[in-house]
Amino acid sequence: MTPVTDERRRKAKKATAVAAFGTFIEYYDFSVYGYVAATLSIVFFPSDNPTVSLLNTFLVFGSAFVVRPLGALFFGRLGDRAGRRVSLVASIGLMSLAAAxxxxxxxxxxxxxxAPILLVILRMLQGFSTGGEIGGAASYIxxxxxxxxRSLxxxxxxxxxxxxxxxxAGMAALAASLVPEDSMEAWGWRLPFLLAVPLGLLCLYLRLKIEDTPEFRDTDVTERTNRKPLKELMADHRGPLTKVMAISTVQNVGTYVGTVFVASYLSTVLDFSKGQAATIVLLAVLTAAVFIPLCGQLGSRLGGKRVLIVxxxxxxxxxxxxxxxxxxxxVGLAIAGLVLGMVPxxxxxxxxxxxxxxxxPVQVRNTGVAFGHSIGAVIGGGAGPYVSTWLIDATGSTLVPAxxxxxxGLFGLALALGAVRRSSSADHLYT
Structure with a gap:
């Protein structure tokens, strides 16, 4: 085990910054689609019924989640065999290309x-890339x-x-505010996607400069090259994998219903303008970006498992x-409401x-995290916006997403409390 020296801490901070920057770009590229979904529904799925257009647009949004497990297996295997760095470089390159x-x-x-057929293909390539990013970045850091x-x-x-x-959301808000509606449909929606080009090139350069993790390098070479991560995962780690899938499902419902879908919800259901909706979401998620590291610091003291229960x-x-x-x-109350929703x-x-x-363990960590998280994303993220849109239309209730x-939240709490009853210590909440 490599000792924690000052040099190691310096490298750890650099590695965290570069890995996290790549995740920033991955989430930017992947989320832009949701924030301009209302415009994309007109450009790619013209219809007399705007709800039908939006449903079709969210079907394409959900198609990215269908292939996430395949991306998780591909990049997870790559990360567990060739190194976390190799996986991170490949995933960011594919995501940036598909977005551009x-x-x-x-x-x-x-x-x-x-047009919609090509949109589906490119969206699925984005989903394939995202399937590998989380496992690689989480394992690397x-x-x-x-x-x-670690928690921080x-x-x-x-x-x-x-x-x-x-x-x-900011780029979508800027485009919606500065570009006339007809021009937004003609070319304005393209601008947020094309920003992926310079961002992706910068991140690719930075990820090519980082080192792989000491823990991975210390793993015996024959274990890495002769092993089949998925086979080992299914044979020896089915229980932990199932728990990661369940935890990830709750997290992804919160992400894609509570932050991505809500942008279209504000404009198409609550009748805010597209610019107002994007601005509301922007301010709320900026607040969340401040909250999350504070919650990470809390996790360093209390443990991530206790933070999940809260x-x-x-x-x-x-x-x-x-x-x-x-x-x-x-607008003010909408901002306050969405900021409140950013706490959980x-x-x-x-x-x-x-x-x-x-x-x-290190031998299957990249594959385990990537695959488990991607299955949760398919269930929670891929279906969430579509089901929310359909239920609102079917029931007429604007509180369906809530x-x-x-x-x-009840499902996650039941999962956690069930684990507590089977354990004598909260430190073993899920294990």
Missing amino acids: LTGLLPGYATIGVG REWAPKDR YISFIPGVGVLGKACA SYIAYIALTIPSFLLMGRGS YALCQAGTYTVMPEFF YILVAF
């Missing part, structure tokens, strides 16, 4: 049905960070991920008041990312 090509894609009016700082360092993954979403309770208690405030018709979100993000890598978040 999306920004150049002709609309339905230009090439007809080919966990293996570099000093033990007493790992919390920068969701923290900068939120900043990536904030940047996506987050589930907060979802149950705060979500409905949050959506009631958003529904009052005031931040706690859940910090707790989830801290806990996931601890379930697996009910979904509360239901998954």
